[in-house]
Amino acid sequence: MFLYGFMQRAFQASFIISLIAPMLGLFLILRRQSLMADTLAHVSLAGVALGLLISINPTWTNILMVIVIAILLEYMRMLYRTYSEVSIAILMSGGMALALFLISLNQGGTTLSINQFLFGSIVTISMQQVWILYLLAGIIVCLYLIFRKAMYVMIFDEETAFTAGLPIKTMSILFNVLTGITIAIIMPIVGALLVSAILILPAAISMRLSKSFSSTILIGIPITLTGMLSGLVTSYEYGTPPGATITLILVTVLAIITIFKRLAKVFKTDKSLYKKQT
Amino acid sequence: MYYIKVDELAFHYEKEPVLTNISFELNPGDFIMLTGENGAAKSTLIRNILGLLKPTTGQVSLSPKNCFGEKLMVGYVPQQVASFNVGFPSTVLELVQSGRYQRGKWFRKLNKEDKEQVRRALESVGMWDMRYKKVGELSGGQKQRISIARVFATDPDLFVLDEPTTGMDTKSREEFYKLLKHHSESHGKGILMVTHDHDELRKYCNKHIELIRKEGLPWRCFSMDSCKELSKPHLSFH
Numbered sequence: 001m002f003l004y005g006f007m008q009r010a011f012q013a014s015f016i017i018s019l020i021a022p023m024l025g026l027f028l029i030l031r032r033q034s035l036m037a038d039t040l041a042h043v044s045l046a047g048v049a050l051g052l053l054i055s056i057n058p059t060w061t062n063i064l065m066v067i068v069i070a071i072l073l074e075y076m077r078m079l080y081r082t083y084s085e086v087s088i089a090i091l092m093s094g095g096m097a098l099a100l101f102l103i104s105l106n107q108g109g110t111t112l113s114i115n116q117f118l119f120g121s122i123v124t125i126s127m128q129q130v131w132i133l134y135l136l137a138g139i140i141v142c143l144y145l146i147f148r149k150a151m152y153v154m155i156f157d158e159e160t161a162f163t164a165g166l167p168i169k170t171m172s173i174l175f176n177v178l179t180g181i182t183i184a185i186i187m188p189i190v191g192a193l194l195v196s197a198i199l200i201l202p203a204a205i206s207m208r209l210s211k212s213f214s215s216t217i218l219i220g221i222p223i224t225l226t227g228m229l230s231g232l233v234t235s236y237e238y239g240t241p242p243g244a245t246i247t248l249i250l251v252t253v254l255a256i257i258t259i260f261k262r263l264a265k266v267f268k269t270d271k272s273l274y275k276k277q278t
Numbered sequence: 279m280y281y282i283k284v285d286e287l288a289f290h291y292e293k294e295p296v297l298t299n300i301s302f303e304l305n306p307g308d309f310i311m312l313t314g315e316n317g318a319a320k321s322t323l324i325r326n327i328l329g330l331l332k333p334t335t336g337q338v339s340l341s342p343k344n345c346f347g348e349k350l351m352v353g354y355v356p357q358q359v360a361s362f363n364v365g366f367p368s369t370v371l372e373l374v375q376s377g378r379y380q381r382g383k384w385f386r387k388l389n390k391e392d393k394e395q396v397r398r399a400l401e402s403v404g405m406w407d408m409r410y411k412k413v414g415e416l417s418g419g420q421k422q423r424i425s426i427a428r429v430f431a432t433d434p435d436l437f438v439l440d441e442p443t444t445g446m447d448t449k450s451r452e453e454f455y456k457l458l459k460h461h462s463e464s465h466g467k468g469i470l471m472v473t474h475d476h477d478e479l480r481k482y483c484n485k486h487i488e489l490i491r492k493e494g495l496p497w498r499c500f501s502m503d504s505c506k507e508l509s510k511p512h513l514s515f516h
Contacts, residue, residue, distance in 0.1 A: 030366065149379045156366065156376065163328050163354040163438070164380040211412045213368040 007236065009130050010122040013189055014228035016133040017198065020140045022220025024179055025203030030155040035088045036073060036176070037196030040183045043069040043095030045192045047184065048117045049102035058117070059184065066180030069095065074173045120191030120243040122232060129188065136185055140178065151175075152213060191243035198243070201250040202227065208257055227253065280305050280341055281350065281436045281468040282327055287336035289319070289326055295499040296322055300336070302487060302502070306345040306435070306466040309459060313476045314489030318500045320472045321357055323489070324440050327470070328354060344435040345466055351380065353434030355425050355442045357472075370416070370424050371409040374400055377431035399430035402457060404450070419445035426454065437461070439471040451475065455482040484509045 002008065028034055047065030051058030069091060076087030103114055116124060144151075150171065154161040158168050179199075187195050206220035231246030238245075282304040289297040296319045304310055314320050325331045327338050344350045366373075377399070378392045388396075400406040403423040408416070413424070422445050429437060437458070443451045459482045461467040473479055476486070485507055489500040 026367075146385065149376065150384050152368075152372075153376050153379060156368075156373070157356065159325075159328075159330055159356055160354050162330060163352050164432075207367045210367060211369055211410070213372050216367045 006122060006125060007232070009125045009127060010189070010232050010242075011229065012130050013125055013133055013186075014232060015225065016130075016137045017186055017189075018202075018221055018224035018228055020137050020182060021199050021224045022202045022206060022217050023140060023144050024182060025199040025201075026207070026216055026220065027151060027155060027175065028179065029200060029203050029207070031175075033088075034196070034200050035085065035092070037179065037183060037199045039073065039088050039092040039095060040066050040069060040180045041187060041192040041195045042092050042099065044180075044184050044187050044195075045114075045117060046095050046099035046102060048187075048192075049099050049106070049114065052114070053102050053106040059188075062184040062187070063181055066184045067177050070176035070180040071173055074169070074176050077172075078169075117188055118192050119241040120187070120189050120194070122189065122235060122242045125189055129185070132185055136182060140182070143178070147171075189242070190246065191241065194243035194247045197247040197250065198224070198228075201247065201254060205250065205254050205257060208254075208261060223250075223253065279345060280339075281308075281344075282341075282470065283337075283339045284327065285337045285339075287323075287326060287333045287338060289322060289331065290334045291322075295334075295496055297326070297489075297501070298495065298499055299501045304436075304468050304470055304485075306468055307462050308485055309462040309469040309483040310471070310485040310487060311476060311479050311483045312470060312472045312487050312489070313474065314500060317498070318489040318491075320489055321440055324438055324470070324472060328352070328438060340436075350436060351432060351434040352436045352438060353377075353429035353432045355429050355437075355439045357440040357444070366413050368413050369409065370400070370405060370411050370413060371396070373413055373424060374405075374409075374427045374431050377428040380432060395433060396431045399427040400424075402430055403427045403454075417445075419447070419450075422446060423450070430457075434467070436468045437470070439469070441472050441474070443473070443475065448478075451478065455479055458482065 002011075024037075028037055044062050044066055047062035048058040050065065051061035054061070073087060073091060076090065080086040150161075150166055153164060154166055154168055154171055162168050183195050183199075186198070190198050202220045202224040203216070205223050206216045210216040210219050227246050227250040231249050232242060234240065234249070235242040235245045280303045282302075284300055284302050287297060287300040288295065300323060302310075312320055312323070322331065326333050327340070329338075329340075340352070341350050375388060375392075375396050378388055378396060381392070383392065397406065400409055403426050405420065405423050405427055408420070413421070416424070422442065426442055429439070443454060446454065455478070458467075458469055458471070462469050462484075469483070471479070471483070480486070487502050487506075490503055491497075491499070492501045495501060
């Protein structure tokens with residue numbers, strides 16, 4: 001399996017995604033925007049459908065579409081400040097509706113491509129996509145290293161961040177745009193329906209394991225890598241969709257860790273009660 | 279010289295007036311307590327002062343410089359921090375250290391002096407021993423204390439505190455007020471604090487603003503009587 005060019009490219013893509021997913025995922029969770037990734041993925045599908053309809057490389061129409069929606073999301077988040085999930089619901093259903101509308105306009109010949117974007121495919125990862133992923137990872141890692149302190153303060157509390165002099169609106173929009181571009185790029189690999197799971201699950205797992213902020217991201221990297229690599233191998237062996245396989249593995253890891261932590265807590269309480277009695 | 283200057287401020291939520299005719303100045307070394315009944319728009323006034331809300335009419339100015347000619351640093355402790363409720367994955371030390379970032383450390387490493395300031399801030403609220411604890415595992419009172427430690431770590435010129443002592447016991451409150459008084463008198467810090475403990479705080483602060491409902495105003499609209507001077511500050515900073 002490792003001799004196949006497409007598998008080598010898939011493994012390279014997995015390494016890169018493992019590096020960036022916990023960073024974006026943690027910020028998304030803490031900004032209470034876990035569903036934003038899903039929204040952007042749905043909208044991405046509309047971008048793909050548009051590209052296929054007007055015969056332009058769907059990656060570019062996809063990126064353009066998510067940038068517009070990422071900016072719109074921030075505006076709507078401010079508009080519905082108290083009920084920020086309203087903006088997510090509106091844009092998610094709007095994006096899906098637009099995607100279905102555009103697909104129906106372009107009947108004949110697009111079903112296969114749309115399926116590829118919906119469920120993801122490791123066979124179709126091109127070397128160009130891998131290079132784009134390398135570039136994206138380079139940009140995200142650099143931005144993280146430069147702005148991690150400012151982002152930490154912003155996600156802790158936006159109002160105190162504002163009084164500390166941070167341009168929170170600009171930072172929020174740039175973060176949304178970066179998340180959107182990432183989703184647009186990794187979507188053909190893992191699929192639109194589950195791309196958000198690949199971003200959110202590793203961070204959700206590492207949040208249960210770590211105490212400090214920086215270690216949450218560091219622990220998230222091997223977790224994503226384990227999920228991605230084992231998912232790819234399983235997907236290759238059994239012919240299952242890669243996105244779905246990776247997600248199921250990560251959900252299983254989360255369940256196991258939650259059960260172990262629960263048991264450890266019960267065991268600890270019992271032990272301290274026994275000590276008190278004796 | 280002023281740190282905060284509020285001039286004839288009025289604020290409406292959509293079309294409903296909630297604040298009107300608010301004017302006062304906070305100078306270096308001033309320790310002002312802001313009181314009022316529940317729903318008297320105290321936090322709204324604070325948010326107007328900090329630029330989080332825009333006054334409907336009137337003006338709010340924050341001095342761009344402190345009394346030493348450097349950039350004015352503002353330290354804000356809000357009434358509630360949403361992140362505290364969701365188990366923010368951070369240690370107490372990381373959170374309090376983040377208070378130092380606004381002192382030109384967004385892109386630079388914290389130095390010895392920064393770390394020393396963080397240690398002093400944590401010790402002043404009795405949380406140094408808990409520095410490696412996860413923020414989400416703390417009690418309500420402990421979370422409040424680390425919010426205070428964070429603002430002390432910043433060492434701002436202007437403290438804006440919105441009911442910072444909620445969940446603190448009497449002894450801790452007294453110590454906190456003494457510390458604030460020391461900061462205002464010895465270091466020329468300006469302090470604006472929203473509180474319900476006006477009887478306790480009276481002996482530490484030097485001015486009192488009470489938001490009151492005046493006759494003839496709409497039912498939810500509050501104004502201020504005057505900025506009462508309770509004592510002259512004994513400034514000893516240079």
